[in-house]
Amino acid sequence: MLKSIDPLLNADVLYALRAMGHGDDVVLCDTNFPADSVARQTVLGRLLRIDNVTAARAARAVLSVMPLDAFVETPVLRMEIVGRPDEIPDVQREVQAEIDAAEGRSWPMGSIERFAFYERARKAYAVIATGERRFYGCFIFKKGVIAPD
Template sequence: MLKNIPKIIPPELMKDMMDMGHSDVMILADANFPGTSHARKIIRMDTVEIPELLEAVMQFFPLDFFVEEPVKLMRNLPEEPVPAIWDTYNEILKKYDQDNAFCQFGFIDRLPFYEEAEKAYVIVQTGTTARYANIVLQKGVV
């Protein structure tokens, strides 16, 4: 056992975050995301919600501020409302942004998002059912 690691983070995910290098990508995917068919590596966390997991992960995960948009979301369709979960993500990210470097999300259309997912170091598939809840985190340096 280690101290102060939230129980929500399984050992496999903690190891993957430690193994990831600068610019590697982790995706926290919603329940509708076709993770198995697009992942090089997948961790299933079907009983976990993304905001809860994002809160835990951001305690340890430095974002890559050498790029303009170290956090990307799957773009919603123009006729659909802006997903409320994005505000939740923004609040969590700002809470852990000690250097005030996080400015805005990047957006990727659905099919290109799937292509990007195939390059991700790891995809964490959650039980979140909110639409457009997928979030890409690009790792930075400490």
């Protein structure tokens, strides 16, 4: 265990988040997402896991150490519901609340169509599978910067 580090952030996840650079993407996905096959095509090339937690809890852990990219309008994207792109299910509302809490302000997510999400996920730095069992618990987070002191 490490002080001041969320215990959900295992060594592999911490390594990937630290290795990512400004503008790199990390995917948080639910249990139905084709995580392993998509992760094999990412920069890291293997699947990372934060098991047995919701997408919101995994987002809280990631956002406790990773800044979001303030140079883009929507540094977090959510997977759209097929046929109902404007509908926002509870799982996505919960992740939005974690984003707002981490950033100290409202910063709405963008959305991306399901198959476009898969394509973008394949180009990400890494994929982190969570224990989220609700549908559409899939998100892409773009890493930002930490300003100098």
